[in-house]
Amino acid sequence: MKVRSVFHPAVTCLAPDASMSEAASLMTSGGFGSIAVFEGDRLDGILTETDLVRAVADHIDPTSTSVSGYMSREPITADPEEDSMEVAERMVRNGFRHLPVVEKGRLIGMVSARDLLQVEARPPARHRATTGVASIEHPVRPRRRPRLQA
Numbered sequence: 001m002k003v004r005s006v007f008h009p010a011v012t013c014l015a016p017d018a019s020m021s022e023a024a025s026l027m028t029s030g031g032f033g034s035i036a037v038f039e040g041d042r043l044d045g046i047l048t049e050t051d052l053v054r055a056v057a058d059h060i061d062p063t064s065t066s067v068s069g070y071m072s073r074e075p076i077t078a079d080p081e082e083d084s085m086e087v088a089e090r091m092v093r094n095g096f097r098h099l100p101v102v103e104k105g106r107l108i109g110m111v112s113a114r115d116l117l118q119v120e121a122r123p124p125a126r127h128r129a130t131t132g133v134a135s136i137e138h139p140v141r142p143r144r145r146p147r148l149q150a
Helices: 020-030 049-057 084-094 113-121 125-131
Strands: 034-039 042-048 098-103 106-112
Touching: 020 034, 020 049, 034 106, 042 049, 042 098, 084 098, 084 113, 106 113
Parallel strands: none
Antiparallel strands: 034 042, 098 106
């Protein structure tokens, strides 16, 4: 299956000088695990949940620390025509859970480990045809459950 079939075109973007607090708020409100960081019209980096955890562990001030200090610069990307399992192998090999999807030099979405796992978890078409399991055109990313307030 091609990455085009599983990636999510909705991407949240910030500038490198945006605060970590702003990034965390956007990620939480949108249910995103990563944010694309743009310098002008160029993809400069990616900020992930893991980067936010690292920043918290460093005891930074999230309102005055910019995402540029914690983002991964010049991220490895996926092409929408690549095989999804090859992209999954690249993600595992490099320890990534999110990759920007770039077509002709333009960011068109993000693919996550969850997206790729859903491909593997779905039954093949021939199984769906013989068992009556409904066909799914695009995997659906379940929304994260809101955290309970203490």
